[in-house]
Amino acid sequence: MELFDVYSLFDVTPVKASGCTVWDDKGTQYLDLYGGHAVISVGHCHPKYVAALTEQAGKIGFYSNSVKNPLQVELAHKLGKASGYDDYFLFLDNSGAESNENALKMASFHTGKDRIIAFRKSFHGRTSGAVAATDNPSIVSPFNAVHKVTFCDLNDAEGVEEELAKGDVAGVIIEGIQGCGGINIPSEEFMKDLRALCSCYGAVLILDEVQSGYGRTGRFFAHQWTGIRPDIITMGKGIANGFPCGGILLSPEFEAVKGRLGTTFGGNYLAMAAANAVLDIIEEENLVQNAFETGEYLRSNIPSSPLIKEVRGRGLMLGIEFNCDISLIRRSLLYDRHIFTGVAGKTIIRLLAPLCLSKEEAGIFINALKELI
Numbered sequence: 339m340e341l342f343d344v345y346s347l348f349d350v351t352p353v354k355a356s357g358c359t360v361w362d363d364k365g366t367q368y369l370d371l372y373g374g375h376a377v378i379s380v381g382h383c384h385p386k387y388v389a390a391l392t393e394q395a396g397k398i399g400f401y402s403n404s405v406k407n408p409l410q411v412e413l414a415h416k417l418g419k420a421s422g423y424d425d426y427f428l429f430l431d432n433s434g435a436e437s438n439e440n441a442l443k444m445a446s447f448h449t450g451k452d453r454i455i456a457f458r459k460s461f462h463g464r465t466s467g468a469v470a471a472t473d474n475p476s477i478v479s480p481f482n483a484v485h486k487v488t489f490c491d492l493n494d495a496e497g498v499e500e501e502l503a504k505g506d507v508a509g510v511i512i513e514g515i516q517g518c519g520g521i522n523i524p525s526e527e528f529m530k531d532l533r534a535l536c537s538c539y540g541a542v543l544i545l546d547e548v549q550s551g552y553g554r555t556g557r558f559f560a561h562q563w564t565g566i567r568p569d570i571i572t573m574g575k576g577i578a579n580g581f582p583c584g585g586i587l588l589s590p591e592f593e594a595v596k597g598r599l600g601t602t603f604g605g606n607y608l609a610m611a612a613a614n615a616v617l618d619i620i621e622e623e624n625l626v627q628n629a630f631e632t633g634e635y636l637r638s639n640i641p642s643s644p645l646i647k648e649v650r651g652r653g654l655m656l657g658i659e660f661n662c663d664i665s666l667i668r669r670s671l672l673y674d675r676h677i678f679t680g681v682a683g684k685t686i687i688r689l690l691a692p693l694c695l696s697k698e699e700a701g702i703f704i705n706a707l708k709e710l711i
């Protein structure tokens with residue numbers, strides 16, 4: 339049997355990793371400014387993370403959500419404290435898309451309505467409702483496209499109000515910072531308008547923090563830069579540093595109805611051991627602050643060049659937009675300088691380094707970029 343060939347692969351086979359360093363099967367060492375697509379939060383193979391998973395695997399790996407699991411309760415307490423959302427409720431699932439699916443479903447259950455507002459250039463995942471709310475027709479099948487989703491422009495409060503006023507909108511879903519769309523930050527004013535509009539028209543405000551959350555931008559969630567509180571926050575990626583895990587935070591206004599949400603694997607012991615270790619490490623090593631400081635250092639030292647149009651982002655979620663196609667620059671960074679980076683579209687290099695990136699490591703990238711452009 340062959341693999342279903344849907345991924346474009348770089349010719350690199352990682353076999354070992356530590357912190358922000360990855361080694362391939364030939365022993366070549368790489369600097370990781372991509373974090374496996376924003377997933378590695380506390381660094382690869384952090385000793386406390388490895389110990390927590392190893393110890394848990396030797397105790398009990400899985401049962402089901404029909405029995406008590408104190409590790410889930412521990413995570414809810416820790417997450418409430420770390421995020422400032424102590425009064426919200428936590429539902430655990432397995433991925434970012436599933437988190438958004440659950441959030442959209444809860445918005446519809448809660449309001450009894452069925453239309454969703456999403457934004458141009460959004461990405462919310464590949465499952466049915468999540469992909470329907472994603473602004474990329476090439477990955478939306480006819481089956482997905484039956485969902486009622488209206489796309490508005492980012493930062494266009496008037497356009498959103500026009501749609502909300504029609505009275506059939508269950509929820510508005512927006513990324514804390516658009517990732518795949520090219521590191522686009524919604525303005526503070528717009529986020530405040532969105533909050534007020536959703537409250538006024540009885541729609542649920544969903545913040546997709548799958549990529550921008552968990553400390554990446556220098557606040558626990560990216561929307562916390564704007565001072566608003568959404569009704570539902572969705573999480574994934576960095577939550578368990580690579581162990582599959584996702585979750586949603588629901589405000590106290592949501593009623594928990596038995597059986598309404600569920601999943602076999604969500605909140606399992608291994609995911610919980612990983613997720614609890616992640617929050618412990620984030621706190622002990624002050625990684626949210628480190629993401630902010632190292633990110634600012636990185637951003638302010640990106641060389642100015644006629645090739646670079648703009649540098650956007652916050653903390654360790656940065657986009658460097660070029661005036662040209664970046665595929666050669668990115669290939670050279672990987673194969674010649676041995677630095678992993680991400681991409682958005684054809685012109686934007688996307689940096690999503692582990693939150694433990696040091697200024698010295700950031701400096702390696704800055705020097706490599708200076709030499710390349």
Ligand SMILES: Cc1ncc(COP(=O)(O)O)c(C=O)c1O
Pocket residue numbers: 433434435436438461462463464513517518546547548549550574575
């Ligand atoms: C903002 C955002 N939401 C949702 C997802 C989907 O997450 P997953 O791939 O874990 O389903 C992603 C993945 O890149 C994302 O960036």
